[in-house]
Amino acid sequence: MDEHAPQSDEQIAGRIQKGEKEQFGVLMERYDKKLSRYGRRFLWDKDSIEDIVQDVFISTFKNINNFDTSLKFSSWIYRIAHNAFVNGLKKQQKNSLPNFDFDVFVSHVAYEDPAVEEREYEEMQKLIAGGLDQLKPKYKEAIILHYLEDFSYKEISDILQIPTGTVGVRVKRGREALKKVYEKMNIQTHHD
Amino acid sequence: MTNNQPQKNKITDILERIKKNELVQKPKIYFRLKLVALIVLLVVVTVVSILLSSFILFSLNVSGHASLIYFGMTGWQAFLIFFPWELALFEIILLVLLEYLLRSFRFGYKIPILYLFLGVMALMIVSGAVVEQTPLHSRILERADQEHLPPPLGVLYENTRRPPARDSGIFRGTIETIEDSLLIVSLDNPRGKGTTTPVAVRIPQGQALEELIVGDRVFIRGRLEEESIKAIQIKKAYGHLPPPPHMR
Structure with a gap:
């Protein structure tokens, strides 16, 4: 070797x-x-x-x-x-990450589409930089691990010890929440 | 000093401590023993949980309380009152503990909490039903009858014989005699042991007498008036309800 x-x-x-x-x-x-x-x-x-x-x-x-x-x-x-x-x-801080989360109670289908992922990845990199602090901690950590630390859903599932489907749901909801934050701030987030 | 200096210092410091044996790896055997302890605990909790769920089913069967649901609303009420809720609560606590232990494993946290809980519960109920079919609990009950069991277990098993309380409007007993429209029934002692009281039970209209024979264990829904019961419904107690001790 x-x-x-x-x-x-x-x-x-x-x-x-x-x-x-x-x-x-x-x-x-x-x-x-x-x-x-x-x-x-x-x-x-x-x-x-x-x-x-x-x-x-x-x-x-x-x-x-x-x-x-x-x-x-x-x-x-x-x-x-x-x-x-x-x-x-x-x-x-007193307001720490909550342990209880309904998302981990039931199953969700998590599908990573490479084409959509690539387009959304660049978009999210820009979005994330400023709006993260306005997200709930559970969405924030999923977004950070997926978009900033570049982990797959499966890997995040092992890091957070939650089902892969739950990771998918948190990333999706975090993404939507982040977009809403920027819509409120009147920032253009996506060019079709 | 560069920006990387603190990081370099940190890494160098840790490597120095490793060289000096100030930082020591936990040996593989430590993790293996931890895993073995976890598995042993998991097996113990699983076995206790299966035994408990089988005992709950056994007690419903032996007491005949499961038959109560055929008495309509009154029967359901009595069934719910006599259901061993304390044991069921303890079983749920065991299931939660089991789920917590299973989530220590990779396959455990990959399954949603609710599904894992329902799966484990279904498994325990099915396993409990299988164990309930074996003579295990009957043998322990016999030992309880001979007062060979220590107090918590003895009381637990003796209580399985208890009939519904008399004020519930539902009575359990054994048919002694069958006449035209009258049964003589020895009612079980509400304490589950000892002598029984023979009462006359007036058979309700529409009750098919041919389905009843002397020696049948029956539940009677009706009103107790002195030494007779005006029955509204009579049902055979199914399951392997044993005769009371004085009749054996």
């Missing part, structure tokens, strides 16, 4: 599990900026974000033997990060 060939996160995680602990540095390099950026969607204080990202890395390292290398490492580490940031948010 070519030692210089880029390795997947899962392969590196497998090597760490086998004892190559220093390889954890590669994973930290890959995820440091991503997790800090993700943390900024929840928290404003840069120091708090950096502290939480550090805790996420420590927790990831300690629990790496619990990671199944046949699954996606990114979903796994984002799951740890998501919980850590939500807890950080709970500490900072």
